[in-house]
Amino acid sequence: MSYTRRAFVKAAGLGGAGVLAARRQAWAALTGTVPPPRPLLLHNNENPLGPGPAVLDAVRAALGTGGRAGRYCFDEVAVLQRAIADRFAVTPENVVIGCGSTQILRNAVQVFTSPARPLVAGQMTYEECPSYAEMIGTPVRAIPLTPTLQLDLEATAASAKGAGMVFLNNPNNPTATVLSGNAVDAFIERVLAADPACVVLIDEAYHDYVTDPSHRSQAARAVKDPRVIVARTFSKAHGMAGMRVGYGLAHPDTAKRLAWEGSMPLNIAGLLAATASIKDQARIDREQARNTEARRFTIEWFARAGFRSTDSQANFLFVDIKRPAKEFRDACKEQGVLVARDFPPLEKSHVRISIGTLAEMRSATEVFGKVLGVRAKVA
Amino acid sequence: MPVSRRSFLGALRPAAPALAPAFVAARGREALIAMGHANPEPPAPSAILLDSNENPLGPGPVAMEVLSRTLTDAGRYPTNSRTTAADLRGAIARRVSVAPGNVALGAGSWEILRTAVRLYTSSARHLVTAAPSYEGPERMAAQLGVGVQRVPVDRDGRLDLARMAEAARWAGLVFVCNPNNPTGTVHSAAAIAEFVARVARESPDTAVLIDEAYHDYVTDPGYATAVPLALLRPNVIVSRTLSKAYGLAGMRVGYAIAQPRTIESFNRWAMKYNTNTLAVAAAIASLDDAAHIEAERERNAHARAFTSGVFGHLGCRVMDSQTNFVFVETGCPAAEFKEACAKRGVLVGREFPPLEKAHARVSVGTIEEMQQASLVFGEVIGAHRSGAAEASRVSGGQP
Helix, strand or coil, rough: CCCCHHHHHHHHHCCCCCCHHHHHHHHHHHCCCCCCCCCCEEECCCCCCCCCHHHHHHHHHHHHHHHHHCCCCCHHHHHHHHHHHHHHHHHHHHEEEEHHHHHHHHHHHHCCCCCCCCCEECCCCCCCHHHHHHCCCCCCCECCCCCCCCCCCHHHCCCCCCCCCCEEECCCCCCCCCCCCHHHHHHHHHHHHHHHEEEEEEEEECCCHCCCCCCCCCCHHHHCCCEEEEEEECCCCCHHHHHCCEECCCCCCHHHHHCCCCCCCHHHHHHHHHHHCCCCCHHHHHHHHHHHHHEEEHHHHHHCCCCCCCCCCCCEEEEEEECHHHHHHHHHHCCEEEECCCCCCCCCEEEEEECCHHHHHHHHHHHHHHCCCCCHHHH | CCCCHHHHHHCCCCCCCCCCCCCHHHHHHHHHHHCCCCCCCCCCCCCEEECCCCCCCCHHHHHHHHHHHHHHHCCCCCCCCCCHHHHHHHHHHHCCCHHHHEEEEECCCHHHHHHHHHHHHHCCEEEEEECCCCCHHHHHHHHHHEEEEEEECCCCCCCCCCHHHHHHCCCCCEEECCCCCCCCCCCHHHHHHHHHHHHHHCCCCCCCEEEECCCHCCCCCCCCCHHHHHHCCCCCCEECCCCCCCCCCCCEEEEEECCCHHHHHHHHCCCCCCHHHHHHHHHHHHHHCCCHHHHHHHHHHHHHHHHHHHHHHHHCCCCCCCCCEHHHHCCCCHHHHHHHHHHEEEEEEEEEEECCCEEEEEECHHHHHHHHHHHHHHHHHHHHHHHHHHHHHHHHCCC
């Protein structure tokens, strides 16, 4: 786009609120600093569609000209708590709002573990709990995965004695696999029996993407049992990774303790969006169907190319690419596709790839084909 | 001291060039209520919010336009959005004239303050703070089982830096809120520099956190930021927030300025993705809009002078505010004043022990809001005084 002096004068001569935007556009054109189209973002398990127009309209309408962005969020936290409670047919006292599920996970480790009460977690699982535990001086008992890349429930439960908390990510990130409701039920029983003080935190961040009928949320159990907590997030199927809202479901006594830091880091836009989004289950159902189709396409593409993925029940795949993840990642990045970081101890053979839209996955698999040298075979 | 209708209206007059016509028309009726005898009207449907030191105007049109546009990126973590958290660190660095490596982000300065308590205190190394001062750090210390030493402010509500320096020996961290919340007072750049030098000399392992949340509202020419001190020493940190003058309290952006090694420690403790994608974009737009902040400082200074003048005319001592709130000796217990004002549709600050018996913290809203609120303040203070006079007359005969 060529830039003329006239265009700039015109932009600069505008009055009102539009002037700065127009001037900035003109400036961007002048300096060539318009951001280039970004790469395909398949590295952080985001929802490629975001929160959707209805949710965004609700946020826009509520923020209006901006006064509310200048106010601390006191009432809005309670409103969201109520909306989530309604969604699960529980009471607001069962609900703790967090700055992403990150805050829920961190606070759980803070409250339920200590140097004397270790954390038990899978060796390849979402790292937030183990890494926070390390920071506060809590020992971590890391339980290796089974040969089929499942969380090892037997070994995990067997390590619960003396622990402060057991962390279970279901579906598990980065392996994408899910454990059946019955298996998790039995696991919880074993942990609770192993130690009278140990709590179980089930992180169900990817719950909305599960299609395996044997899966069951532990939400109903968590609100009744003071020693079971379920964490959820709006960052995945709800498409709100950038808005930072998650929540915990727990017995009221446990919820009170879990609210260790309070709700100060919560932002108004996120709270408004989450309140609108939790009421729209139909959108989440559509999002699940959309993701399932794109996921199936990608898994099948890899299978045809001779690479096995785990049975993904999330919005990402964990694929055995038979080469170091770094090599693959760097080569894909060269071609404009970002895939996830290393996940030791499988960083020499496996890569995690988030599921974008079907169209994005079609383009991405072309790049994967080039990088893996299997284009002809697959086509 | 009784408040007569005339003296009260007189108080409104000197600094009232911006009186809205609607307000002038309504003033007679409201002023009558202000005499304290009529039944208070039910609280207005939308209360005047003078309880949390927020910017009543929000972030302004430029930031809101950017925020609204960024909603399309709401599904992306702030590392993947079109403007990223790294860009925000750059924008802050430009604004404060430091390098991006000198900037740590927080979900409001709330997070920075808590992390500082984590990093520098322990059960063996206590926290020093003022009383009253912002309670964030001492709340965190209490949660971590860290001892807290509170040094009372002086008669003018100023931090007692000499006594705080004494208390700093063997302490892990000294929290210096400058300007101080809730008293509103400020120390000069020279006084802060001298304080930091003294602590470094007498207790070199003690860190100093200088909270400049209200930096952008200061008009005292003797004040200057402590950022140069933070760049000079590894255990001096300046915290700032975009919740005040920048009008982004609801969006949660704060930051720390310190040496790169210190910043790395803050970042290591930071909650992942602590600044949300929308806040990042809105904050960058705000930080690059220096004229907007200057206008906001001027607007606030005007409304603040008006508010201080009103309380002065009501016979209340007002501390020298360099912020967007005033700390007033109303003579009423804070809880009573707050409740009475709330009944009349004006929310003011909570209790700030040890000054909760006779002081109130009142945030500065728009000039129109302050004009309306002033009527309520006059009414509440007047009612309290006549109640107190009545009580002393009744109990007068008894020892």
